[in-house]
Amino acid sequence: MSPWRCRWYRRRLVDYREGALPRGQQQRVEAHLNLCPACGEEIAALREVPLTLQATVVPDPGAQFWRQQQEAIGRAIRNAPAPRTSWWRARRADGWRLEWWRYPLAAAASVLIAVAVYHFAASPPVTAPGASEEELAALDTDSLLSLRDLMQTLVPADEQITDDGDDALLAALPLDAFAGSAGSAAAPQTDELSDSELEKLYTLVGDFG
Amino acid sequence: MDDAALIRGALAGRREDFDALVEHHQRPLYAFIYRMIHDHDQSADIMQVTFLQAYTHLGRFAGRASFKTWLYQIALNQCRALYRAGRGQQHVSLEEVEEAVPLRAAGGSGSEIVDGGPDGSGRRLLLERLIVRLPLRQRAVVTLRVFSDLPFKDIAHIEGISENSAKVNYHHAIVRLRRWLHEDES
Numbered sequence: 001m002s003p004w005r006c007r008w009y010r011r012r013l014v015d016y017r018e019g020a021l022p023r024g025q026q027q028r029v030e031a032h033l034n035l036c037p038a039c040g041e042e043i044a045a046l047r048e049v050p051l052t053l054q055a056t057v058v059p060d061p062g063a064q065f066w067r068q069q070q071e072a073i074g075r076a077i078r079n080a081p082a083p084r085t086s087w088w089r090a091r092r093a094d095g096w097r098l099e100w101w102r103y104p105l106a107a108a109a110s111v112l113i114a115v116a117v118y119h120f121a122a123s124p125p126v127t128a129p130g131a132s133e134e135e136l137a138a139l140d141t142d143s144l145l146s147l148r149d150l151m152q153t154l155v156p157a158d159e160q161i162t163d164d165g166d167d168a169l170l171a172a173l174p175l176d177a178f179a180g181s182a183g184s185a186a187a188p189q190t191d192e193l194s195d196s197e198l199e200k201l202y203t204l205v206g207d208f209g
Numbered sequence: 210m211d212d213a214a215l216i217r218g219a220l221a222g223r224r225e226d227f228d229a230l231v232e233h234h235q236r237p238l239y240a241f242i243y244r245m246i247h248d249h250d251q252s253a254d255i256m257q258v259t260f261l262q263a264y265t266h267l268g269r270f271a272g273r274a275s276f277k278t279w280l281y282q283i284a285l286n287q288c289r290a291l292y293r294a295g296r297g298q299q300h301v302s303l304e305e306v307e308e309a310v311p312l313r314a315a316g317g318s319g320s321e322i323v324d325g326g327p328d329g330s331g332r333r334l335l336l337e338r339l340i341v342r343l344p345l346r347q348r349a350v351v352t353l354r355v356f357s358d359l360p361f362k363d364i365a366h367i368e369g370i371s372e373n374s375a376k377v378n379y380h381h382a383i384v385r386l387r388r389w390l391h392e393d394e395s
Contacts, residue, residue, distance in 0.1 A: 046384075052336050053337060058240040061249065074228055083265060
């Protein structure tokens with residue numbers, strides 16, 4: 001019998017020995033064993049060796065050993081932290097299992113949660129109250145682009161100019177650069193300022209040149 | 210009281226329930242460990258560590274396999290750790306095995322070992338000692354199947370292998386043991 005052909009049978013020898021094969025395979029293996037000495041040797045080993053081994057015994061260390069062992073283990077577990085278990089495992093240990101009706105219940109709950117989340121997510125956004133179109137149109141350019149408002153936008157609060165003396169310097173800024181022709185007629189021109197005032201002005205707002 | 214009830218009691222804080230689990234399982238567990246490492250003192254140590262680990266991790270015991278299977282799995286991991294640390298006998302020569310057989314050490318001719326004495330005890334002892342020469346996995350599979358009478362499904366769970374792989378390991382180990390016996394006889 002070729003080793004290749006024996007391979008199919010040898011894979012089933014353990015189950016054959018245990019009587020765990022389907023009846024058809026059991027008979028087929030049995031027929032093969034009557035013809036193949038090599039496989040016959042293997043099934044003989046599977047019969048004899050375990051039987052011989054089962055007859056051996058481990059020497060009993062004695063009653064005193066078992067008592068001492070139990071005491072030692074008892075001491076060790078009393079010094080050990082108590083075992084912890086999660087709620088889920090505790091329920092499982094109590095024999096609690098997912099009954100069939102819990103699955104559709106869980107599915108329905110999931111659908112409800114999904115619908116609720118979708119409903120709140122799809123609601124129109126709440127808009128902040130603001131000025132109407134007419135109110136915005138009523139504002140003139142000076143109101144929208146006053147220099148102080150602009151500086152408050154550009155300069156951090158702690159760096160904003162608080163000295164009244166600086167108002168004149170600020171008023172000298174070329175407003176045309178910001179607001180086209182809507183500059184302030186009363187504002188002093190830069191050529192009226194001294195060098196030190198100009199330097200201070202440029203330090204504050206930079207060179208628009 | 211069955212294992213499941215004792216485990217619930219231990220988890221609820223009743224340590225005497227775990228004492229009962231120890232009393233119920235310590236003898237077969239010791240026999241399994243002893244057959245794996247053939248050393249009484251180390252077997253006792255591993256048994257204590259196994260029960261302590263089982264207690265501290267009792268909350269993780271999922272109950273997919275029996276408590277006995279879980280204990281054997283912990284014990285086998287301890288045996289592996291022992292071998293990794295180099296303290297276990299990984300391989301024993303046939304000469305060492307024969308020296309360890311009491312019949313020959315007691316001054317017998319040795320023929321009763323290979324031929325089997327009147328009661329076949331020589332062959333039994335030799336065969337049991339030959340198991341030590343098997344690779345650790347094959348030794349564990351044979352020990353769990355032959356001595357602990359565990360089904361291959363549980364053995365596969367303990368070893369972390371497929372059921373078919375457990376059967377193949379068992380088959381190879383048994384055939385190999387018989388070949389060693391025949392070699393010794395010849």
